Amino acid sequence: MKVVRSIKEMQEISNDLKKVGKSIGFVPTMGFLHEGHLSLVRRAKEENDIVVVSIFVNPLQFGPKEDFNSYPRDEERDLNLLRDLADFVFIPEAKEMYPEGYSTYVEVENLTTNLCGRFRPGHFKGVTTVVLKLFNIVKPTRAYFGKKDYQQFRVIERMALDLNLEIEVVPCEIVREKNGLAMSSRNVYLTKDEFEETSIIYKALSYGKELIEEENIRDPKVVIDKIKEIIQSAKSLKKIDYIQIVEPITLQDVDKIESPVVILFAGYFGNARLIDNVEVNL
Amino acid sequence: MKVVRSIKEMQEISNDLKKVGKSIGFVPTMGFLHEGHLSLVRRAKEENDIVVVSIFVNPLQFGPKEDFNSYPRDEERDLNLLRDLADFVFIPEAKEMYPEGYSTYVEVENLTTNLCGRFRPGHFKGVTTVVLKLFNIVKPTRAYFGKKDYQQFRVIERMALDLNLEIEVVPCEIVREKNGLAMSSRNVYLTKDEFEETSIIYKALSYGKELIEEENIRDPKVVIDKIKEIIQSAKSLKKIDYIQIVEPITLQDVDKIESPVVILFAGYFGNARLIDNVEVNL
Numbered sequence: 001m002k003v004v005r006s007i008k009e010m011q012e013i014s015n016d017l018k019k020v021g022k023s024i025g026f027v028p029t030m031g032f033l034h035e036g037h038l039s040l041v042r043r044a045k046e047e048n049d050i051v052v053v054s055i056f057v058n059p060l061q062f063g064p065k066e067d068f069n070s071y072p073r074d075e076e077r078d079l080n081l082l083r084d085l086a087d088f089v090f091i092p093e094a095k096e097m098y099p100e101g102y103s104t105y106v107e108v109e110n111l112t113t114n115l116c117g118r119f120r121p122g123h124f125k126g127v128t129t130v131v132l133k134l135f136n137i138v139k140p141t142r143a144y145f146g147k148k149d150y151q152q153f154r155v156i157e158r159m160a161l162d163l164n165l166e167i168e169v170v171p172c173e174i175v176r177e178k179n180g181l182a183m184s185s186r187n188v189y190l191t192k193d194e195f196e197e198t199s200i201i202y203k204a205l206s207y208g209k210e211l212i213e214e215e216n217i218r219d220p221k222v223v224i225d226k227i228k229e230i231i232q233s234a235k236s237l238k239k240i241d242y243i244q245i246v247e248p249i250t251l252q253d254v255d256k257i258e259s260p261v262v263i264l265f266a267g268y269f270g271n272a273r274l275i276d277n278v279e280v281n282l
Numbered sequence: 283m284k285v286v287r288s289i290k291e292m293q294e295i296s297n298d299l300k301k302v303g304k305s306i307g308f309v310p311t312m313g314f315l316h317e318g319h320l321s322l323v324r325r326a327k328e329e330n331d332i333v334v335v336s337i338f339v340n341p342l343q344f345g346p347k348e349d350f351n352s353y354p355r356d357e358e359r360d361l362n363l364l365r366d367l368a369d370f371v372f373i374p375e376a377k378e379m380y381p382e383g384y385s386t387y388v389e390v391e392n393l394t395t396n397l398c399g400r401f402r403p404g405h406f407k408g409v410t411t412v413v414l415k416l417f418n419i420v421k422p423t424r425a426y427f428g429k430k431d432y433q434q435f436r437v438i439e440r441m442a443l444d445l446n447l448e449i450e451v452v453p454c455e456i457v458r459e460k461n462g463l464a465m466s467s468r469n470v471y472l473t474k475d476e477f478e479e480t481s482i483i484y485k486a487l488s489y490g491k492e493l494i495e496e497e498n499i500r501d502p503k504v505v506i507d508k509i510k511e512i513i514q515s516a517k518s519l520k521k522i523d524y525i526q527i528v529e530p531i532t533l534q535d536v537d538k539i540e541s542p543v544v545i546l547f548a549g550y551f552g553n554a555r556l557i558d559n560v561e562v563n564l
Contacts, residue, residue: 011448018300021301101532103391103393103440104390105388105389105391106386106388106389107387107389108386109387110383110385111385132445136445136447137446158383158385162384162385164289165418166293
């Protein structure tokens with residue numbers, strides 16, 4: 001496993017790999033890796049000749065009041081976790097990614113106005129911009145994204161299609177803690193008591209899924225109210241940003257549940273903003 | 283010379299060329315080719331193994347009140363002009379470039395707020411979006427742009443740098459009619475009398491350059507007023523959008539002329555919006 005810190009060096013490595021016909025599987029991360037990330041890396045290893053993991057806490061995707069400074073970082077631990085899985089770990093510096101005079105931004109409209117887009121203005125603009133840059137540097141054949149960040153996955157899938165990137169955007173299943181909480185680097189913000197209470201999120205979303213798939217409830221409002229009632233029973237819940245039921249491709253709220261949908265939650269337990277979702281098959 | 287109309291076919295051709303190590307010179311155009319375009323194509327041919335020219339009147343870069351529908355088109359004539367110069371002519375269809383659900387846009391901030399950006403809202407967003415798509419499809423080693431569209435050249439140069447595209451953006455000298463008018467597909471909008479009067483533009487800009495380089499005038503206002511006075515003497519001048527003196531990289535107006543600058547003009551003669559510029563060396 002080789003650690004690469006320069007953009008130019010990473011591009012040369014990728015260009016050389018492409019020239020000899022190697023497929024590149026890419027897992028972009030913000031580091032502080034957990035089993036969710038590692039499942040993406042393992043999948044990338046299975047499906048490609050070479051695996052590149054990037055670690056970059058992207059300042060562009062954090063709002064001014066968000067947790068960029070406190071976001072957990074542990075490069076040494078990350079590198080140890082990747083040792084037998086990745087061929088290259090790309091760790092660029094912010095000042096090389098966004099040098100003085102940097103001015104170019106990519107936005108996926110429509111898909112970014114709903115859900116987290118309503119609560120984190122500029123977030124997805126920061127995500128698409130950095131991911132496009134990383135794609136241009138790493139030149140992957142396939143790029144792997146966890147479905148915990150469902151909206152992010154759909155936005156990047158759309159960007160890759162719209163910009164003719166010839167990169168396969170591969171969604172991967174959510175990896176959960178034993179209590180059901182979706183794994184996230186931000187889970188370290190939770191106290192032990194808060195962590196225990198977060199099990200309610202996945203339970204509530206799963207109950208919503210059951211209401212639709214098995215009880216044939218078709219009114220999203222009925223399902224959402226039930227989920228909200230369950231989650232609100234948690235004492236350490238500070239705030240719900242949203243509970244929404246949307247169409248999987250356009251991410252627009254549905255009036256009536258008649259085809260596959262996704263139920264998504266975002267909210268705060270203690271100081272941790274948590275997101276989760278379940279896909280509903282019909 | 284091969285005409286390619288499908289995005290997928292063009293990408294396959296470019297991928298195959300890259301695999302065998304061929305350099306690709308790319309000239310993106312909106313067609314209705316003139317000697318300015320052909321000078322770019324000849325330069326691309328000199329400096330690369332393979333030359334790709336695209337012809338695409340990009341709806342995204344025209345404002346609702348602009349001349350998208352009346353923009354001159356003549357594919358047969360264009361193909362004849364390119365016959366001995368280009369290896370591939372890529373002519374995509376708008377419905378394949380922007381299919382239903384298309385949502386992704388690229389913007390270069392800062393550089394696009396001044397000059398034409400003030401008069402054509404959304405224009406550069408349309409330009410950068412289509413050029414990035416074309417770059418991703420054609421995968422050029424070098425891309426050629428005329429300096430008549432000076433702001434466009436700087437904006438695309440910035441985009442290529444910011445997005446780590448590894449494409450050399452090559453600026454090419456303005457090609458002029460015998461009377462000094464910068465060549466443009468839009469010049470066909472001019473009547474014979476209007477065309478003759480447009481010679482004043484380059485004369486006035488050249489006089490401005492002389493005032494700075496030889497008369498040592500350092501106050502941009504003095505130079506601009508002199509240029510304006512000259513251009514306003516033309517009867518068929520309908521409207522001046524701007525005469526500005528800017529720093530070449532940031533495109534910001536200068537208070538005092540102390541280093542190289544560019545003097546730019548945009549305005550209407552009859553129904554034709556014309557732009558032109560001269561670079562001033564100090």
